[in-house]
Amino acid sequence: MRMGPEIIVPVALFAMICAVVCVPLYLKSKERMEMQATLRLAIEKGQPVPPEVIEALTRNVKTPPTRLRDLRAGIIWLAIGVGVALATYFGDFIHGDGDFDGFGIACIPAVIGVAFIVLSFFNPNKEQRV
Template sequence: MEILIPITLFAMIAAIVIAPRYFKSLERQKLQDTLRAAIEKGQPLPPEVVAAMTTDVKPDRTLPSSSRDLRTGIIWLGVGIGMAALGVALSFDEPDATYPLIGIAAFPAFIGLAFIVISFLNRDRK
């Protein structure tokens, strides 16, 4: 009975990720079937239909800018500092919790520092 809790947790995470993608693919499939039937009958496509088909098309990703890298670095650094502060705060009740949490906090903190360094290295590039 106790195994149902973790199974339910992971099933919900999977459902939250998979369900929207599945329903979006069904919607696109229905639209494509309708367009295929209209084209086979020789009917012209209205501009609204063509616009609806191209609304979800994402443009090519641009290269990361230095401001985006700086923003990402500050966020990661903040997460690391917050986790370290949690370790310090928990050390008042549980002294053994300090070093593991500070060690775990080092990972996002160093990722943030790396992004900040990259943002300064990419300032000259446009």
């Protein structure tokens, strides 16, 4: 059995997506584990912990979503949906198919965007001004 492009291309696509997502997550967790081991060793030896180390460990802690973040995310998702819809419309218009199959796919990010925008109105957390 010979593996042609009809098998290799989809497998390579999914492998690339997995590599783009998984490799940075793995490297970040490995770096964090090394930082914690170094911090643990310093505490065991009685060394003072510099504030820079504490800041580095707490820098990536997720903060609760705010109204502005929800609104921004909603606008981005809505724009993606509109972009997919326009690409479908003009692609089918130019090629003369007229079936507009991509509108169903365009609805998914558009509805997510609308949900984020609606959530931004109900979110009690306000953006912190620095």
